[in-house]
Amino acid sequence: MDRDSKKARAMDAPGATVKTRGSAELLILSLLEYRARHGYEICKLIEDRSEGLLTFNVASFYPLLYRLERRGWIAGRWVEKAGQRRRRYYKLTPSGKKMLKAQRSGWRDFVTAIRRITEAEHA
Amino acid sequence: MRDWKNEIRSAIAGLKLMPAQEAEVVEELSQHLQDRAETMLASGLAPPRVEEAIIRELQDPALIAGLRATMRSAQPLPPLGGGSGEQTLTRLSMDLRYAVRLLLQNPGFAAVVILSLALGIGANTAIFELLNAVRLRVLPVSNPDQLAAVRIVQPRDCCMGDHYSDHPDLTGAIWNQVRQRQNGFSELAAWYPPALNLGYGIESRPIDALLVSGDFFELLRVQPSLGRLIAPGDDHRGCGAGSAVLSHAFWQREFGGDPAALERKITLNGLPFQIIGVAPPAFYGIEVGRAFDVAVPLCAEAVFSTKRSLIDIPFAWWLTTIGRLRPGWTIERASAQLAAISPGIFSATVPPQFDAQDRKQYRSFRLGAVPAANGFSTLRGRYQEPLSLLLGLSGLVLLIACANLANLMLARASAREREMAVRLTLGASRSRIIRQLLTESLLLSLAGAAAGVGLAEVLSRLLVAWLSTQRDRVFLELTMDWRVVAFVAALAVLSTVLFGLTPAFRASRVDPGAALKTSGRGASASGESLLLRRILAVSQIALSMVLLVTALLPLSIAPSRAAIFQPSIRSEESFTIPTTPTKHMK
Numbered sequence: 226m227d228r229d230s231k232k233a234r235a236m237d238a239p240g241a242t243v244k245t246r247g248s249a250e251l252l253i254l255s256l257l258e259y260r261a262r263h264g265y266e267i268c269k270l271i272e273d274r275s276e277g278l279l280t281f282n283v284a285s286f287y288p289l290l291y292r293l294e295r296r297g298w299i300a301g302r303w304v305e306k307a308g309q310r311r312r313r314y315y316k317l318t319p320s321g322k323k324m325l326k327a328q329r330s331g332w333r334d335f336v337t338a339i340r341r342i343t344e345a346e347h348a
Numbered sequence: 349m350r351d352w353k354n355e356i357r358s359a360i361a362g363l364k365l366m367p368a369q370e371a372e373v374v375e376e377l378s379q380h381l382q383d384r385a386e387t388m389l390a391s392g393l394a395p396p397r398v399e400e401a402i403i404r405e406l407q408d409p410a411l412i413a414g415l416r417a418t419m420r421s422a423q424p425l426p427p428l429g430g431g432s433g434e435q436t437l438t439r440l441s442m443d444l445r446y447a448v449r450l451l452l453q454n455p456g457f458a459a460v461v462i463l464s465l466a467l468g469i470g471a472n473t474a475i476f477e478l479l480n481a482v483r484l485r486v487l488p489v490s491n492p493d494q495l496a497a498v499r500i501v502q503p504r505d506c507c508m509g510d511h512y513s514d515h516p517d518l519t520g521a522i523w524n525q526v527r528q529r530q531n532g533f534s535e536l537a538a539w540y541p542p543a544l545n546l547g548y549g550i551e552s553r554p555i556d557a558l559l560v561s562g563d564f565f566e567l568l569r570v571q572p573s574l575g576r577l578i579a580p581g582d583d584h585r586g587c588g589a590g591s592a593v594l595s596h597a598f599w600q601r602e603f604g605g606d607p608a609a610l611e612r613k614i615t616l617n618g619l620p621f622q623i624i625g626v627a628p629p630a631f632y633g634i635e636v637g638r639a640f641d642v643a644v645p646l647c648a649e650a651v652f653s654t655k656r657s658l659i660d661i662p663f664a665w666w667l668t669t670i671g672r673l674r675p676g677w678t679i680e681r682a683s684a685q686l687a688a689i690s691p692g693i694f695s696a697t698v699p700p701q702f703d704a705q706d707r708k709q710y711r712s713f714r715l716g717a718v719p720a721a722n723g724f725s726t727l728r729g730r731y732q733e734p735l736s737l738l739l740g741l742s743g744l745v746l747l748i749a750c751a752n753l754a755n756l757m758l759a760r761a762s763a764r765e766r767e768m769a770v771r772l773t774l775g776a777s778r779s780r781i782i783r784q785l786l787t788e789s790l791l792l793s794l795a796g797a798a799a800g801v802g803l804a805e806v807l808s809r810l811l812v813a814w815l816s817t818q819r820d821r822v823f824l825e826l827t828m829d830w831r832v833v834a835f836v837a838a839l840a841v842l843s844t845v846l847f848g849l850t851p852a853f854r855a856s857r858v859d860p861g862a863a864l865k866t867s868g869r870g871a872s873a874s875g876e877s878l879l880l881r882r883i884l885a886v887s888q889i890a891l892s893m894v895l896l897v898t899a900l901l902p903l904s905i906a907p908s909r910a911a912i913f914q915p916s917i918r919s920e921e922s923f924t925i926p927t928t929p930t931k932h933m934k
Contacts (some may be wrong), residue, residue, distance in 0.1 A: 264376060265383040282405045283377055288414025295418060303372075313376050 249289055251332055252279070254317060254325040257299060261316035264290060290315065298324050352381045352402065359406045363416055366775040373415070381405075443787040450788060457760065458792065461753055465796025468746035469839050470803030475739045476835050477808040481824040482637065482727050482735065484831060488630045490569040491672075492721040496679055498526055498536070498669045498686060501716030508706060509663030509699070513541055514635075514726040518667045520659035521697040526669070529689045532682025532717060533671035537564040538646060540666050541635060544616045546642075555598070557616065558633060558640035559649050565593075565627075567672050568634070574599070575610045575625030578645055582624075587647040592621035596629040598641040614642060617652050632823060634670060634720075637727035639823035662699035670720050679717050686715040727824075731815070744891055746839070750846035751888045757789070757851035758881050768858045781856040789848025790840075797840040801828070850880065 256267050267290075268281045281289075293299045298321030305311040317325065356377045357370070365373065381402050388398045405411075451458040486492040499517035500506050509519070518526065523538050530536065540559040545552040562580030570577060573596055582591050592614050594603075603609040613620040621644055632639040650657035658664045673682060694711045702710060761768075768781055808826050 263379075265380045268380070269383075269387075282408065283380055284405055284408035284411035284414065287373075287377060287380075288411070288418050291415070291418040310379060312379060313372070 469800030
């Protein structure tokens, strides 16, 4: 299945918007759990790891990224590396780590609940 | 490769972000879009399609809506001058906290500034406290503005005869006439401040006494703190050694504040007087610079006299008066009435010893009323000019200190150029920088003023002690009243402006780009800054020269003029009365 068709199916799926915002925050926080990354790298990783199912453009991604920074869950810092343009790297803050843990737990419960319901229907 | 910065800038222009914040957003989004364009081109998409896709992303209304929701509220402070009173207080509190932190980080600098200001403000405050006590403070009695004294106002240089005090306004005969004929005063009292001896023989020592007519305390609305005060019944001809009222300080000092003092007698010039009461603590008398120890009725003067009583000597000038104006009467109206009765009074009291010419001159005297709300004082005439001169000199000292501190602040501003550059780059306005620096200066001034007030308390008491001699004690009530507080506050604000304003303006004019480039190699003062510092140094030297010359002038020009600074050269000859009256025959 190619990326475009996967994306179309995902967006057409009923209830897809229910968890969109919360899950987007979870995705970003998860990708920053072990190392600092810049904005484009985060977007690209989401797109690649979801095999094109989830994508962000600048209009949807950066407001979300800045909101997370304003809440104090991530911290951005300009970093200059030799031979490269300076880039703004984001890393998880201690409160961001707590939030990631809480969101992961909530997401796990949500998925478990959905699975129980849907599996019960099929049982 | 296109960087899309112009497109991004125009897309987010509506947000009106602070310049530094907008620059960061533009740079970050530009890099993102460049990376994205490279990826799309690498996947084989045609350049026009890539450009179209990116433009479409930038034109997405979600971008500006999302950024507005995030960035607007992220602005930490409202613009200067547009906030409410609460915001102003919040910003002032932030400025003060920041200033305190900065000063704690530089304790040496803060200590030097505070000490310099403490010396300057302390010296000024100490001298102003003295001037205030001598010149400005009103008597500690109710409605002092209604008080006035009766004296001869024409001619100003009078009068022929013997003079027995610092304020010899009337003779006994004139006093009796005035009391009977005047209409302007509801109450009128006379007083005389001799120095009497307390105790017997060689153990006796001088005290400051006050002979007062019967309605003296009642007129001043003074209430006793113990027993009763002298009343009209105590003051009658032939009263002898009768009753005595102690001042509160004397009662504390000599009797330890014991109420049983009322049952005891006090020996004055070898004569026993019954203690009948104690004056309230706030009442030190009506003479500025001299506090009374014991008050006795005016009629007791006769028992201290070895020959004739002063009250019966027509050319003995020894009494001073104080009266309370009748309701509706003014000083001018009372003066007019006194002038009208003057010919009759002086005709009736002509000393028989006078020859024809002296009699004619005596009859031409005119009485008048003069304000007495500030009390009576010889210190006022004696020390007002020297104290004013000293205040001017100490003002110059403060000015020199401020010039010195301004120089110090300018040097510090040079060292803080990078900090100012960063703040300007982050969007701080010039007025914001100036306000912060002035807050630091104000904090230093307030700390210096507080330390200066403490120093002034010590200095002013030292000055009073320096003015006093063993025989002539000077008493001045040196409390902090509203005038002294206002004076100190004005000095603090003036100091802030003098040493803080120029460095603050100078620091806010720093070029952020140049300052940040040179910051790594160490800050160096600009030509303009060096010129300012030179001007300040020259001003300091010039002011120091003025100070030096002014200080040496009285000593170099005429030794007699220097005498105004020497408290020991004073003619106080009223140690005992009336055996050795001072004779000033004019």
